[in-house]
Structure formats: C-alpha cells, structure tokens
Amino acid sequence: xxxxxxxxxTITGFDYQRVTVADGVTLNAAVGGSGxxxxxxxxxxxxHLMWRHVAADLAADHTVICPDxxxxxxxxxxxxxxxxxxxxxxxxxxxxxxxxxxxxxRFALAGHDxxxxxxxxxxLDHPETIxxxxxxxxxxxxxxxxxxxxxxAAVGFHLYLxxxxxxxxxxxxxxxxxAFFGHFLDIWAQDPGAIPADVRAAYLTASREAVTSIVADYxxxxxxxxxxxxxxRKSGNRLRMPVTVLQxxxxxxxxxxxxxxxxxxxxxxxHVPVSCxxxxxxxxxxxxxxxxxxxxxx
Numbered sequence: 607x608x609x610x611x612x613x614x615x616t617i618t619g620f621d622y623q624r625v626t627v628a629d630g631v632t633l634n635a636a637v638g639g640s641g642x643x644x645x646x647x648x649x650x651x652x653x654h655l656m657w658r659h660v661a662a663d664l665a666a667d668h669t670v671i672c673p674d675x676x677x678x679x680x681x682x683x684x685x686x687x688x689x690x691x692x693x694x695x696x697x698x699x700x701x702x703x704x705x706x707x708x709x710x711x712r713f714a715l716a717g718h719d720x721x722x723x724x725x726x727x728x729x730l731d732h733p734e735t736i737x738x739x740x741x742x743x744x745x746x747x748x749x750x751x752x753x754x755x756x757x758x759a760a761v762g763f764h765l766y767l768x769x770x771x772x773x774x775x776x777x778x779x780x781x782x783x784x785a786f787f788g789h790f791l792d793i794w795a796q797d798p799g800a801i802p803a804d805v806r807a808a809y810l811t812a813s814r815e816a817v818t819s820i821v822a823d824y825x826x827x828x829x830x831x832x833x834x835x836x837x838x839r840k841s842g843n844r845l846r847m848p849v850t851v852l853q854x855x856x857x858x859x860x861x862x863x864x865x866x867x868x869x870x871x872x873x874x875x876x877h878v879p880v881s882c883x884x885x886x887x888x889x890x891x892x893x894x895x896x897x898x899x900x901x902x903x904x
Contacts, residue, residue, distance in 0.1 A: 627703035634680035639665025649719025653679035659891035677819030698728035716740035748835035769828035796883030848904035
C-alpha cells in the first residue's frame with residue numbers, strides 16, 4: 607500500500623491509500639472507522655465520493671472501505687485485452703484483493719449501479735468471502751438485457767452505444783464528454799442539490815479522463831458478463847448470503863417484476879422500492895444507511 611496526495615473533495619475523516627490488487631493495477635481507496643468491515647462500490651458516472659454521507663455514518667461502528675473501481679476515478683485504468691480486463695469477474699477479484707490487503711478475509715459488500723454489478727459478481731464468485739450483499743438500483747446483467755425491449759429501451763441508449771466495438775463509442779463520447787456524463791447526472795437525480803457543484807465537477811473530470819475504460823466496463827457487460835451470468839443461471843449458482851436490494855420502480859415503465867427477477871438469484875432477499883432518484887446514496891443517505899445497518903444484522 608502507499609498513500610496518494612490529498613485531493614479535494616474527499617470523504618471527511620477518511621484516510622486514502624493506493625493498493626495493488628492485480629499485476630500492474632492499483633486502486634485508490636478511502637478507508638475510515640473501525641469494526642466489522644464493509645466495502646462500498648460506486649456507480650456511473652461517479653467515484654467513491656458518492657458514498658461520502660453513508661460512509662461517514664457507517665464508520666461510527668464499521669471499518670468502511672470506499673474504492674474507485676478499476677477504470678474510474680483515481681484508480682488505474684489498464685488497457686482492455688480480449689474484452690475481459692473490465693469483466694465484472696475481474697473487477698470483483700480486485701475488490702476481494704483490496705479487502706485482503708487491509709486484513710479482511712470476509713466482509714460485507716454494497717454497490718450502486720456499476721458497482722452493484724461488481725458486487726453481485728463478487729457474491730456469486732466468492733460466497734465464502736462476502737457475508738452480506740446490498741445492490742442499489744440495478745438488475746443482474748442478464749436480466750437487465752432481457753427486460754430492455756421496444757421503444758421503452760431508449761432510456762438505456764448508453765448501454766447500446768457503449769456495447770459497440772472499440773472506436774466509435776469512445777470517439778463520440780470524448781467529443782462531448784461533459785455533456786454526455788452530465789446528462790445522466792441531470793436526468794437520473796430527483797434532487798439535483800444532492801450533488802453539489804464541487805462533487806459534480808469531480809465526477810465530470812474523473813469521467814472525462816476515463817472514457818476508454820468506462821466504455822470498456824460497459825462493453826464487457828454486453829459480452830463476457832452475460833456469458834458469466836448465463837453460466838451461473840445454467841448451473842444454479844445463486845447468492846448464498848443475505849441480500850438487500852434498493853430499487854426505483856423501473857418495472858412500472860419497462861414492464862417487469864423486479865423483486866421476482868431478484869428472487870431467482872437471491873433466496874434470502876429483502877427487496878425495497880425507493881421513491882428517491884437513482885443517486886440514492888446522495889439523495890437519501892439516511893434511508894440507505896438504515897437499510898445497510900438492517901442488512902448487517904441478518
């Protein structure tokens with residue numbers, strides 16, 4: 607491990623480390639608190655900063671680790687090779703290695719958006735390691751693609767754009783990066799004030815500097831990640847730990863029963879619809895923290 611220069615904004619009261627998790631790959635991680643460990647994984651187009659409120663609350667009685675995912679924020683952004691460098695399997699292995707570097711062989715894991723997909727894969731691949739799992743506002747990858755159909759799928763246009771072969775998506779997004787990433791910060795938030803100007807600027811800067819790796823992350827979810835989910839579905843592999851899902855009611859728009867889809871993956875499930883926007887850890891941090899604390903008692 608080695609430290610990194612303090613950058614603003616940061617999670618108040620947390621220490622920052624750069625931790626090697628794979629050959630040539632180090633993650634930037636904010637660490638605070640003491641007690642049983644929980645790792646919090648951010649979503650798109652964000653960084654570990656999205657957990658700033660929840661992490662500070664949980665740190666009262668837990669060791670809280672908030673990394674930037676491989677390819678995001680201040681973490682390394684290795685070139686993609688054979689479409690697997692940003693598979694959720696690879697990114698989940700990063701998270702397990704990160705926790706072990708801090709001395710934790712078993713830990714709870716919560717993820718939002720892209721981070722939730724990494725968390726789900728970690729739970730499926732490392733059931734002996736992940737004690738509790740929380741997913742914020744996604745479906746497992748296989749189900750996500752299966753529910754996207756007809757004109758209603760237009761809300762997920764970015765999924766299809768970034769699924770295309772390397773070249774065009776990166777060129778198009780890089781040409782208007784702030785407009786592209788800012789679009790999602792605007793339309794997915796019910797409370798724009800929940801993401802203050804300095805945090806929004808940090809998100810846009812981080813995303814602008816990571817277009818290639820962000821696209822590679824999304825492209826993996828249209829290819830290798832689906833293969834991994836299909837193999838688990840076929841073999842009957844499911845999440846063995848207690849699972850809490852916080853989710854907007856996408857089903858009302860796209861025509862599916864989210865809780866029913868989740869039960870196929872998680873027998874010990876608590877599925878909680880929320881009324882806030884997509885960025886729930888920033889828009890409703892008390893609700894998210896409460897749900898995580900309840901999960902950790904199961």
